[in-house]
Each structure stands twice: as structure tokens, then as C-alpha cells.
Amino acid sequence: MRVALFVACFNDALFPGTGRAVTGLLERLGHEVVFPPGQGCCGQMHWTTGYHREAADLARGFAAAFEGREVVVTPSASCAATVREAFPRIARAARDPAIARAAEDLAVYELSEFLVDVLGVTDVGAYFPHRVTYHPTCHSTRGLRVGDRPLRLLRAVRGLELVELPAAGECCGFGGTFALKNADVSVAMVADKVRHVRGTSADVVCSVDNSCLTHIGGALSRLRSGVRVMHLAEILAETGPG
Amino acid sequence: MTPSGPAGRAPGAGDGPVPPPMPKFATAARDALADTRLRRGLRSATEAGRARQAGAAAELDDWEALREAGRAIKDAALLGLDVHLEELERAVTEAGGTVHWAAGAAEARRVVTGLVRATGETGVLKVKPAAAREIGLDAALAAVGVTTHETDLAEVIAGLGAVPDGPDAHPDPARIRELFLRGLPGAPPDLTDDPADLVAAVRADLRERFLTAGVAVCGVDFMVAETGTMVLLESEGNGRMCLTLPGTLIAVAGIETVVPSWTDLEVFLQLLPRSSAGERMTPAVSTWTGITPGDGPRAFHLVLLDNGRTKALADEIGRAALRCIGCSACLNVCPVYERTGGVPYGPVHQGPIGAALTPQLRGVKSAHHASLPFASTLCGACADVCPVKIDIPEILVHLRGRVVESRRHRPVPSPELLMMRGAAWTLGDRRRYETALRRGTRWARLLSRGGRIRRLPGLLGTWSDARDLPAPPAESFRFWWAGRPSRARGGRP
Numbered sequence: 001m002r003v004a005l006f007v008a009c010f011n012d013a014l015f016p017g018t019g020r021a022v023t024g025l026l027e028r029l030g031h032e033v034v035f036p037p038g039q040g041c042c043g044q045m046h047w048t049t050g051y052h053r054e055a056a057d058l059a060r061g062f063a064a065a066f067e068g069r070e071v072v073v074t075p076s077a078s079c080a081a082t083v084r085e086a087f088p089r090i091a092r093a094a095r096d097p098a099i100a101r102a103a104e105d106l107a108v109y110e111l112s113e114f115l116v117d118v119l120g121v122t123d124v125g126a127y128f129p130h131r132v133t134y135h136p137t138c139h140s141t142r143g144l145r146v147g148d149r150p151l152r153l154l155r156a157v158r159g160l161e162l163v164e165l166p167a168a169g170e171c172c173g174f175g176g177t178f179a180l181k182n183a184d185v186s187v188a189m190v191a192d193k194v195r196h197v198r199g200t201s202a203d204v205v206c207s208v209d210n211s212c213l214t215h216i217g218g219a220l221s222r223l224r225s226g227v228r229v230m231h232l233a234e235i236l237a238e239t240g241p242g
Numbered sequence: 243m244t245p246s247g248p249a250g251r252a253p254g255a256g257d258g259p260v261p262p263p264m265p266k267f268a269t270a271a272r273d274a275l276a277d278t279r280l281r282r283g284l285r286s287a288t289e290a291g292r293a294r295q296a297g298a299a300a301e302l303d304d305w306e307a308l309r310e311a312g313r314a315i316k317d318a319a320l321l322g323l324d325v326h327l328e329e330l331e332r333a334v335t336e337a338g339g340t341v342h343w344a345a346g347a348a349e350a351r352r353v354v355t356g357l358v359r360a361t362g363e364t365g366v367l368k369v370k371p372a373a374a375r376e377i378g379l380d381a382a383l384a385a386v387g388v389t390t391h392e393t394d395l396a397e398v399i400a401g402l403g404a405v406p407d408g409p410d411a412h413p414d415p416a417r418i419r420e421l422f423l424r425g426l427p428g429a430p431p432d433l434t435d436d437p438a439d440l441v442a443a444v445r446a447d448l449r450e451r452f453l454t455a456g457v458a459v460c461g462v463d464f465m466v467a468e469t470g471t472m473v474l475l476e477s478e479g480n481g482r483m484c485l486t487l488p489g490t491l492i493a494v495a496g497i498e499t500v501v502p503s504w505t506d507l508e509v510f511l512q513l514l515p516r517s518s519a520g521e522r523m524t525p526a527v528s529t530w531t532g533i534t535p536g537d538g539p540r541a542f543h544l545v546l547l548d549n550g551r552t553k554a555l556a557d558e559i560g561r562a563a564l565r566c567i568g569c570s571a572c573l574n575v576c577p578v579y580e581r582t583g584g585v586p587y588g589p590v591h592q593g594p595i596g597a598a599l600t601p602q603l604r605g606v607k608s609a610h611h612a613s614l615p616f617a618s619t620l621c622g623a624c625a626d627v628c629p630v631k632i633d634i635p636e637i638l639v640h641l642r643g644r645v646v647e648s649r650r651h652r653p654v655p656s657p658e659l660l661m662m663r664g665a666a667w668t669l670g671d672r673r674r675y676e677t678a679l680r681r682g683t684r685w686a687r688l689l690s691r692g693g694r695i696r697r698l699p700g701l702l703g704t705w706s707d708a709r710d711l712p713a714p715p716a717e718s719f720r721f722w723w724a725g726r727p728s729r730a731r732g733g734r735p
């Protein structure tokens with residue numbers, strides 16, 4: 001299958017390893033990955049912060065970059081949710097139905113949805129011999145409703161010990177610009193998330209949104225906890241020796 | 243004219259009582275976050291509330307269908323609000339009640355104060371005081387020499403000074419006992435902190451007032467238009483006494499509480515008790531219609547309060563907030579509320595729904611009101627639990643847009659506006675974006691030590707106060723991609 005990768009601007013700039021992992025993983029599974037170079041930002045941050053005119057411009061740019069692509073895959077649940085859920089709202093706010101139509105014409109999948117629902121695989125042949133806990137991000141569960149798809153993928157990884165995260169469904173406190181505007185509340189929230197993570201004795205926290213992982217990982221790093229954060233794609237791309 | 247607040251500022255200057263200037267949410271939240279006792283109380287109360295709601299909802303196979311019915315009934319009722327309110331007025335009047343229409347808080351205060359003074363009473367009982375609090379009634383009555391008495395246990399506790407406002411701060415029993423011993427008339431010196439004992443102490447104090455009170459002011463949960471019936475749910479039964487013993491009963495009700503018929507009410511009598519306290523039915527459900535000679539109050543007044551509601555109703559997205567039936571389920575699941583409690587949201591509507599409703603009712607001019615839509619991570623837990631399916635995050639994002647627009651054309655643009663505009667300008671064009679990627683990466687790497695950035699400049703500084711940022715990579719994804727052998731890049735670029 002030919003897959004257009006929407007890497008998400010955040011990953012493009014800060015987490016290229018995630019994009020490389022998606023590419024490697026999909027190619028390993030026998031699919032062709034293309035990267036439409038006109039892609040930038042879907043407009044999520046501007047939209048959720050209230051800059052709706054700017055969000056509309058960015059959404060139009062996104063639509064133009066992906067026009068005519070049949071299948072779009074992204075390693076960002078919140079960006080997938082933006083296109084699927086927010087584009088019709090952005091269109092309404094901007095009185096520009098073309099933005100909503102563009103979202104309808106595109107099939108945008110978050111990576112775990114694409115693997116499990118479209119490709120029908122849960123065992124992607126990965127090997128990752130570490131103790132891992134999984135944080136289900138708000139956009140992936142309450143937005144996209146990916147349910148346990150990421151967990152099914154993780155359970156099929158050889159060598160991986162999956163430990164359950166207590167109060168997993170609670171928001172990590174990132175919330176885009178919330179983390180800056182309400183920094184104290186945001187930190188109070190991530191402090192609890194970090195407490196739960198450390199209680200699992202996991203070496204790695206995994207998730208399907210690098211934005212939330214930057215938040216959780218940022219707090220873990222400040223504490224010099226030694227716990228790493230990794231995007232699901234990066235774990236699934238690992239095949240180990242041989 | 244009625245003085246509208248302790249400061250005695252003339253009414254009519256604004257539509258509400260003189261509010262003490264509230265700080266921005268983030269500022270007010272700081273105090274709450276540092277209050278250990280509050281944090282512990284909130285954590286256990288919200289945790290218990292969540293569990294009770296989940297248990298009570300899971301008992302019903304048709305919970306999702308009920309939620310959908312609740313949503314649809316409220317939407318239809320709000321769409322035909324004018325018709326239902328007129329029907330309600332006719333029915334209440336026929337049943338011997340008197341209906342007053344109040345466009346704003348000042349008008350509502352004037353009406354209620356006038357009614358109370360006409361009775362010659364100097365004390366007023368309050369039941370379900372949210373609407374009274376919304377119109378700033380206590381201060382208005384105090385200004386004409388009338389004292390108000392709380393009757394709800396949580397409100398009594400709040401009134402004794404456990405918390406600066408409202409029933410939502412969840413003080414622990416030991417603290418309540420201290421407060422009672424200090425401030426509750428007739429509290430026995432051997433009072434224990436057993437909740438049953440505490441309730442009994444309040445009841446003994448209240449009974450005296452019930453028997454002597456001449457006037458009560460209450461809120462309502464629902465109004466049934468077809469019969470003109472008021473519906474009030476409460477868990478202690480104190481309210482019921484206030485509704486029946488005083489000679490004059492004055493209900494202050496938001497216009498959005500009207501439902502067309504008893505069939506509609508049936509849906510909400512399932513949704514509300516299960517969502518609020520996780521009960522199959524609230525212990526005391528009172529309904530009354532006008533007056534009944536020889537039984538209960540001799541005079542009944544209904545003050546229908548708009549106070550910004552029709553303005554909210556005119557907003558296609560924001561109006562969904564008016565479906566709220568006041569169950570507090572969204573407060574219990576909100577990770578922000580769990581840590582800040584209700585105070586930072588302001589005195590009337592708290593939690594996520596308060597953040598979605600207050601800026602609609604009061605506007606977004608003040609820094610406090612403008613900060614409310616941003617007091618959420620948009621995690622969506624509230625929307626998932628709401629019994630009338632209010633998509634609170636959608637409303638908050640909508641209101642954020644309103645706040646930004648209202649400040650876009652100020653003579654001096656805010657640093658945030660400049661940053662967001664700059665970001666959109668950069669991200670919106672491939673060449674600019676790629677240049678920024680190259681330069682930004684280089685700059686950011688200068689800030690990093692040992693693979694992490696510990697201090698960020700400017701607006702980003704609040705991030706690095708408590709969180710690191712990984713050092714940006716040497717090469718962005720797109721430059722890596724561009725460097726792949728062209729065969730590996732696939733056909734079409």
C-alpha cells in the first residue's frame with residue numbers, strides 16, 4: 001500500500017526519530033511510504049489556543065499538501081484528531097467549507113489505528129527487551145477512541161514486559177499552551193503522572209503522542225529519574241539483533 | 243434602588259453585584275495548589291465522586307440512551323424557551339403563584355429584596371443558594387438589615403469559614419468539628435467528628451430557625467412548564483422544611499431550568515441523582531405548584547432569571563452549556579478541578595462547566611473571565627461523563643477564539659499574539675518553515691547541556707521552571723528524508 005506520511009511539525013523538528021521509525025516500520029511491513037514535502041502544521045496549537053484565523057490558514061495549507069493522497073498516516077494522535085474532529089469546526093469558524101471537505105476526502109489514520117484496523121496486524125515483528133508502561137493520551141482515547149490498539153501492538157512485541165500504569169487515563173497536564181498558561185496546575189498534574197510512572201518501575205514510558213511524552217519526559221528528566229520516554233513507533237521499529 | 247454590595251457602589255453601574263476583582267485563574271490556582279488540606283480533601287472527594295457516578299451509571303443498561311434523551315430534550319426545550327416560559331408563567335399564576343421576570347442580577351436583587359421587605363421579616367432561609375449567590379443576594383439583603391441563613395450542610399460549613407466560598411472545597415470532618423465548636427450556636431461541647439453527629443448538630447441549630455422563619459429563598463433544579471411545578475432535589479431534607487414552613491417562598495430560577503413536561507422530567511430524575519451523588523434517587527425530591535390553601539407557604543413568588551442566558555442562547559456553539567443540570571459530575575472527573583477546587587473559577591459556576599458558562603454570561607472583558615476558557619487541558623473527561631452530553635472542550639476552544647479576537651486589535655499587540663502570528667507565518671510556507679527549522683535547531687542546541695534544555699527564554703520560561711526539554715536533533719525529519727537515496731523515497735515526491 002502507498003502511504004502518505006504526515007509526520008507532524010513537532011516531530012519533524014524535535015523527534016525525527018519517530019518519523020524514521022514509522023518509515024522503517026511501514027517499509028518493513030512491505031508498504032511504500034511517501035512524504036509530501038509541502039506539509040507543515042495542521043493548525044492544532046493555533047486552534048486550541050484561540051487563534052482561529054491562523055488555524056484556518058494552516059488547515060488550508062495542510063489540505064493542499066495532502067490533496068489527492070488516499071491514505072495518510074501520522075504518529076500523532078492529537079494531529080489526527082485535529083484533522084478529523086477539528087477541521088469541520090475550523091471550517092465553520094472560518095466560514096470555509098473547503099477545509100471540512102478536505103478533511104472528509106482524506107483518510108487520516110493515527111499509526112496504531114492504521115496498523116490494527118487497516119493492515120490488520122498486531123505483531124509487527126518487533127523485539128524490545130525492556131520494562132515498558134503505556135500512557136494512553138487524551139486525544140488518542142477520548143478523541144480518536146483508539147482503545148487498546150496500542151496495547152495490543154505492545155503485547156505482541158517480543159521481550160517486552162508491559163506493566164500497567166495506575167490512573168493511566170488521567171491527563172498528564174500538557175494541554176498544549178495550557179502547560180505554559182497554567183504552568184502550576186500543569187506541573188501538579190504531571191507530578192502525579194510521574195509518581196504513577198515511577199511506581200511501576202518501568203524503564204520506558206510509551207505513548208502515541210510525542211507532545212505528551214515531552215511533558216512527562218520533561219518532568220522525568222528534570223528529576224533525573226533515568227526513565228526514558230519513547231513513541232510507540234520507535235518501539236515497534238526495533239527488531240533487535242538478527 | 244438597592245445598594246448592591248458591601249462597597250455600596252450604586253447599582254445600575256453594571257448588571258451584576260460589585261464583584262471583588264478576581265485574579266486570573268492561574269494566579270488564584272496557585273494558592274489552592276499550595277493548600278495541603280484542600281488538596282487532600284479534593285482528591286478524596288473527587289475520587290469518591292467519580293467512583294459513585296461510574297457505579298450508578300453502570301447499573302443502567304440504557305445509560306447512553308438516557309444521556310442522548312437528556313441532550314435532545316434540553317436542546318428542544320432551549321429552542322422553544324420563550325414558549326415554555328410563557329406556558330410556565332400561565333400555570334404558576336393559575337396555581338396562585340406570582341411570576342417576576344428579571345433581565346439581570348440587579349433587577350433580580352431588587353425584586354427579591356422588595357418581596358422580603360414587604361413581609362417585614364428580618365431573617366431569610368436559603369435553600370439551593372446557587373441562584374441567590376449568582377445575583378449577590380446576601381449583600382443586598384444585608385444592606386436593608388435582613389440576615390440570610392444557609393440550610394444546606396455544606397453551605398453552613400462554608401459560611402462558618404472553612405473556605406472562602408461555596409460548598410465545593412470538601413473540608414475534612416475534623417476541621418468541620420473545629421468550626422462547629424467555634425461558630426455554631428448550641429453545638430454540644432462533646433461533639434465528635436462522626437459525620438452523623440455533625441449533621442445532627444447542624445439540624446438542631448436549623449430546626450429552631452425553620453420553625454420561626456417567615457421567608458425562604460430557594461433555587462430549583464427543574465421547572466415543569468405544563469403544570470407550573472417547581473422541582474428541587476436535595477440530600478438532607480432540610481430544604482424540604484424550608485419549602486413548607488415559611489409563610490412566603492421565593493424561588494429564583496435560571497430560565498434554562500424549564501422542561502416542557504413531566505415525561506421529560508422523568509429522564510432527568512434518572513440522570514441527575516446518578517450523576518451527582520451516584521444515587522438511584524436523591525433522598526429528598528420536592529415538587530410544588532403555586533400555593534395550596536392551608537398547606538405550606540401562603541405566598542409563592544417565582545423570579546425568572548436571565549442574567550446573560552439569552553445571550554448565551556444566541557451562540558450556536560456556546561448554547562450547549564445551558565443544557566447543564568448542575569450535577570457536578572464534570573467537576574469530579576476534571577484533573578484541573580481536582581487540584582484547584584472551585585475558588586479560582588469564581589463564586590458562581592465552578593469546574594469545567596463554570597469555565598464554559600461564566601465567560602458567556604459575564605463576557606470576557608475582565609482578565610479573570612478571559613482566563614477561564616484556558617483553565618483546561620481539553621482532556622475531554624468532562625464531555626465523556628456529562629449526563630446531557632455537553633462537549634465542554636468544544637465550547638472552551640470556541641470561547642478561546644472569542645477571547646483572542648476581543649484582544650487582537652489592541653494598540654499594543656501582546657507578546658503571545660506576536661508569537662502565534664509569527665509561528666503561523668513561518669509554518670504556513672515551506673521555504674520559511676525549512677529555514678526556521680535549520681536556524682531554530684542551531685539556536686536551540688546552543689541552549690542545551692548534556693542533551694537537555696533546562697532553561698527556556700521568554701514566554702516559554704514557565705515550561706522550564708519545572709520541566710526539561712530534550713535538545714533538538716541535529717537534523718529534522720524532512721532533511722533526513724531529503725537525504726535518503728531517491729529510490730527509497732518512493733515515486734511521487
Ligand code: SF4
Nearest residue numbers: 566567569570572628
Ligand atoms: S456540565 Fe457538568 S454539571 Fe452540568 S450537567 Fe454536565 S456534567 Fe453535570
